[in-house]
Amino acid sequence: MGELTVNKEKILAALSTVQEPDLKKDLVTLNMIQDIEVGVGQVRFTVVLTTPACPLKELIRRECTEAIHRHVSPDLQVIINLSANVTTARTGGALIPGVKNVIAIASGKGGVGKSTVTSNLAMALHRSGAKVGIIDADISGPSIPVMFGADDMKPTISQVNGRNLINPIRQYGIKLMSIGFMTPPDSAVVWRGPMASQALRQFFADTDWGELDYLLIDLPPGTSDIHITLVQTVPVTGAVIVTTPQKVALADATKGLAMFRQPQINVPVLGVVENMAYFTPEELPDHKYHIFGEGGGRRLAEQFSVPFLGEIPIVQRIREAGDEGRPAVMEEDSIQGHAFRDAATELARQIAIRNASLQKTKEVEIQV
Numbered sequence: 312m313g314e315l316t317v318n319k320e321k322i323l324a325a326l327s328t329v330q331e332p333d334l335k336k337d338l339v340t341l342n343m344i345q346d347i348e349v350g351v352g353q354v355r356f357t358v359v360l361t362t363p364a365c366p367l368k369e370l371i372r373r374e375c376t377e378a379i380h381r382h383v384s385p386d387l388q389v390i391i392n393l394s395a396n397v398t399t400a401r402t403g404g405a406l407i408p409g410v411k412n413v414i415a416i417a418s419g420k421g422g423v424g425k426s427t428v429t430s431n432l433a434m435a436l437h438r439s440g441a442k443v444g445i446i447d448a449d450i451s452g453p454s455i456p457v458m459f460g461a462d463d464m465k466p467t468i469s470q471v472n473g474r475n476l477i478n479p480i481r482q483y484g485i486k487l488m489s490i491g492f493m494t495p496p497d498s499a500v501v502w503r504g505p506m507a508s509q510a511l512r513q514f515f516a517d518t519d520w521g522e523l524d525y526l527l528i529d530l531p532p533g534t535s536d537i538h539i540t541l542v543q544t545v546p547v548t549g550a551v552i553v554t555t556p557q558k559v560a561l562a563d564a565t566k567g568l569a570m571f572r573q574p575q576i577n578v579p580v581l582g583v584v585e586n587m588a589y590f591t592p593e594e595l596p597d598h599k600y601h602i603f604g605e606g607g608g609r610r611l612a613e614q615f616s617v618p619f620l621g622e623i624p625i626v627q628r629i630r631e632a633g634d635e636g637r638p639a640v641m642e643e644d645s646i647q648g649h650a651f652r653d654a655a656t657e658l659a660r661q662i663a664i665r666n667a668s669l670q671k672t673k674e675v676e677i678q679v
């Protein structure tokens with residue numbers, strides 16, 4: 312090739328013209344370019360994305376190639392390796408130091424499918440390549456163990472540096488802890504608030520979570536002491552609100568959403584998932600029946616100026632898969648597979664945007 316000298320500086324200068332579309336800064340400023348190697352007639356480098364579920368992968372790849380062809384040489388072969396390093400907005404903190412993002416999954420009303428959405432979002436994030444855990448803190452009916460076929464399992468205890476630590480259950484590549492794995496200390500049938508809060512604190516303080524990109528917390532419906540315990544115990548990256556399009560569900564979801572915005576809680580809302588958005592019979596795939604109303608979740612998101620993460624249809628397989636203990640998103644090429652994967656991708660994207668733009672979170676000081 313002529314007298315063209317290609318060096319790392321020229322490549323970096325070219326790549327500094329490429330914007331990360333969500334974060335609105337260039338890839339070099341965001342420190343997303345690594346391992347540049349210039350060879351004869353070619354250049355190789357790695358783009359470190361903010362999440363393996365990044366929906367903009369191919370766009371970024373194309374724009375990098377175009378920028379190098381335009382600013383350095385149209386003849387260079389550009390080989391791009393995409394990897395991911397999930398971002399965090401945490402500032403240390405004594406508990407769960409290896410966990411990058413704690414995501415609260417909440418609903419206003421019971422039975423809207425919060426646990427179903429939690430387990431499927433977790434599975435979809437895991438399948439995209441992320442390290443994922445779930446804490447089931449829903450004392451009203453801890454259903455995560457059943458949905459993961461883990462209801463017969465019991466967490467074990469290990470000694471680490473002279474301390475007893477709980478090992479979360481591992482199922483399908485996901486780490487799980489549930490209030491359903493624990494027996495209430497006074498063998499009461501029903502978990503009462505203070506005991507459940509104590510159990511939740513243990514899930515953070517005495518559980519060996521190791522390294523996780525996303526730890527999803529399945530909260531009880533409505534507003535409760537558990538919500539307060541959560542935000543006081545660990546820094547929460549953000550909350551997801553699950554609702555159905557029904558008027559009664561939306562009214563309660565509004566209260567749930569407003570709770571996270573109270574100054575003493577102050578957890579950013581990452582978005583709304585509308586579950587049971589419509590029914591499509593298998594034999595009539597073009598027909599959508601809006602059994603519980605239409606577009607309510609999207610309107611709720613608009614009203615509060617928070618992202619809409621997606622709509623999940625009513626599909627018989629979602630219920631069956633939950634009962635069988637294998638989250639429905641594992642059937643990848645299905646209506647439910649696509650719906651949950653799209654919502655998980657959008658959630659990962661909103662987490663990356665939140666981590667880049669908002670200030671760091673810390674535990675909420677106890678207000679007396």
Ligand SMILES: Nc1ncnc2c1ncn2[C@@H]1O[C@H](COP(=O)(O)OP(=O)(O)OP(=O)(O)O)[C@@H](O)[C@H]1O
Nearest residue numbers: 421422423424425426427452624625626629630633
């Ligand atoms: N999109 C869907 N399509 C079909 N069935 C669904 C869907 N979402 C949830 N279900 C079913 O609805 C029932 C309630 O769901 P789930 O237990 O997830 O609700 P929840 O909001 O977590 O309830 P709780 O108030 O007990 O916490 C379950 O049987 C589940 O399989």
